[in-house]
Amino acid sequence: MTASQATDRAIDLEHGTISREIFVSPDYYRAELEKLFTRAWLFVGHESQIPNPNDFFVSRMGEESVILCRDPQGKVHVFLNSCRHRGMKVCRYEQGNTPLFVCPYHSWSYTTDGKLQGVPLYRSLYEGTLNRDQWPLIEVPRLALYRGSIWASWDPQAPSFESYLGSALEHLDQVLDCRDGRPGGAEVIGIHKWVFPSNWKFAAENFLGDSYHNPSHRSVDMVGIGPSGQRGQSSRRDNEYTGGQRFWVGHPAGHGMTGALMPESTEYVATYLQHPAVDEYFRHCFYERKRRLGEQARLLPLVGTIFPNAAYHGRQPRSICVWHPHSPTETEGWRFFLVDADAPAEVKDVLRRYYMRYSGPAGMTEQDDMENWLYATAASKGTIARRYPLNYQMSMGAYRTDDPIPGDVSLQITEQMARNFYRVYAGYLDGGDWDALIGPDRAPLRAAAE
Ligand code: FES
Ligand SMILES: [Fe+2]
Numbered sequence: 001m002t003a004s005q006a007t008d009r010a011i012d013l014e015h016g017t018i019s020r021e022i023f024v025s026p027d028y029y030r031a032e033l034e035k036l037f038t039r040a041w042l043f044v045g046h047e048s049q050i051p052n053p054n055d056f057f058v059s060r061m062g063e064e065s066v067i068l069c070r071d072p073q074g075k076v077h078v079f080l081n082s083c084r085h086r087g088m089k090v091c092r093y094e095q096g097n098t099p100l101f102v103c104p105y106h107s108w109s110y111t112t113d114g115k116l117q118g119v120p121l122y123r124s125l126y127e128g129t130l131n132r133d134q135w136p137l138i139e140v141p142r143l144a145l146y147r148g149s150i151w152a153s154w155d156p157q158a159p160s161f162e163s164y165l166g167s168a169l170e171h172l173d174q175v176l177d178c179r180d181g182r183p184g185g186a187e188v189i190g191i192h193k194w195v196f197p198s199n200w201k202f203a204a205e206n207f208l209g210d211s212y213h214n215p216s217h218r219s220v221d222m223v224g225i226g227p228s229g230q231r232g233q234s235s236r237r238d239n240e241y242t243g244g245q246r247f248w249v250g251h252p253a254g255h256g257m258t259g260a261l262m263p264e265s266t267e268y269v270a271t272y273l274q275h276p277a278v279d280e281y282f283r284h285c286f287y288e289r290k291r292r293l294g295e296q297a298r299l300l301p302l303v304g305t306i307f308p309n310a311a312y313h314g315r316q317p318r319s320i321c322v323w324h325p326h327s328p329t330e331t332e333g334w335r336f337f338l339v340d341a342d343a344p345a346e347v348k349d350v351l352r353r354y355y356m357r358y359s360g361p362a363g364m365t366e367q368d369d370m371e372n373w374l375y376a377t378a379a380s381k382g383t384i385a386r387r388y389p390l391n392y393q394m395s396m397g398a399y400r401t402d403d404p405i406p407g408d409v410s411l412q413i414t415e416q417m418a419r420n421f422y423r424v425y426a427g428y429l430d431g432g433d434w435d436a437l438i439g440p441d442r443a444p445l446r447a448a449a450e
Helices: 003-010 024-035 161-176 201-206 210-221 277-298 343-359 366-378 417-430 433-439 445-449
Strands: 042-046 055-062 064-070 074-081 095-097 099-100 109-111 116-118 142-144 149-153 185-195 243-252 256-261 299-306 310-313 319-327 330-342 407-412
Touching: 003 256, 024 310, 024 319, 024 417, 042 055, 042 064, 042 185, 042 319, 042 330, 042 445, 055 407, 074 142, 074 149, 116 142, 142 161, 161 256, 161 299, 161 310, 161 445, 185 343, 185 366, 201 256, 201 319, 201 330, 201 417, 243 417, 256 417, 277 299, 277 330, 330 343, 407 417, 417 433
Parallel strands: none
Antiparallel strands: 042 149, 055 064, 055 095, 064 074, 099 109, 109 116, 142 149, 185 330, 243 256, 243 407, 256 299, 299 310, 310 319, 319 330
């Protein structure tokens, strides 16, 4: 079965149906690893994780382990975590600092700029045969450092990260930037890593803006786990969206998100009622952001997915999550929690506790979501189940393009972002060229405002 035949049959956007095969079949999974994860820009980490020379963080791209590190000159690299001799993982730690990655197997060693430096018994066993310059760690050819975040692509022909994101950049900025509107300035205060029995796309799709699944979180809303301590729908996050116009937006390159456009006259709505110092911090940030960004400050993000597998919570609980594929029916989630690096310690501490209540394997809201993804995977594996496609018909044709929000915008809940995601997904599996994959995009709001 070629990918082209497969996607022709499986993804029917005209009728809004998608075969369950793409969530369970080893053939699709193999095609994803070979044709999608080798080309798309993937999130690999954040600069705050490797601030000093020789700092490293072991990340992943698709199924493969990669080392994100900073060399002695301060340059950032991403290397395949596999020795050139017999393929052993050269780094088996999660993060740290080292001038040399010494392979545990036969002790070949590599510097943090990737060069093969040490080969035991070189003179007697390899002299005249092995040219060390030709056997460095395999380096990812495309790297983008964007407002602290680090992205990589294995495709030398990939468009720039900024072109790949298009108008979705403006939404991503709101995750990466300080709460008072300064660009960048975040730090990762912790990462949750956990494996769960679901296809990775169920998770990626959820964060495209599936607001239809709110009933899944009813118990969380009743308990009131949010930073305000209040109960009721949306109390699980914060109160700053009060009075905003919700929107759902898709981008030609497959990204999708939901957020709110606030009225021009919005004032701060207190959230951190039990922590006056924290509330004061966010009150200050709210007005400072408004002063800095002007019209742009009206845009508040909720959640989004940067194609294919990086998802974010834009305001609270502020984080970037990567859904690493393990197999058709197994995924490893990594959620990176972000705070303003220069926020007071009390702010960071309150946020850290809230992040853990909400997200990750023990987080109450993420547990609700995971339960859906893993049962959807399990219940789609059967022979009979696989004969019946899934329904993606919600709000077909509801997009509008005359809004001040960048991208293609819907003002009602829609599965258009998912349809768009799978259109682009099919494009990768069919080996589409980059022009077709990233499509035309409209200028970001910031350009329009200038
Ligand atoms: S596998 Fe790394 S030194 Fe042999
Ligand atoms: Fe959810």
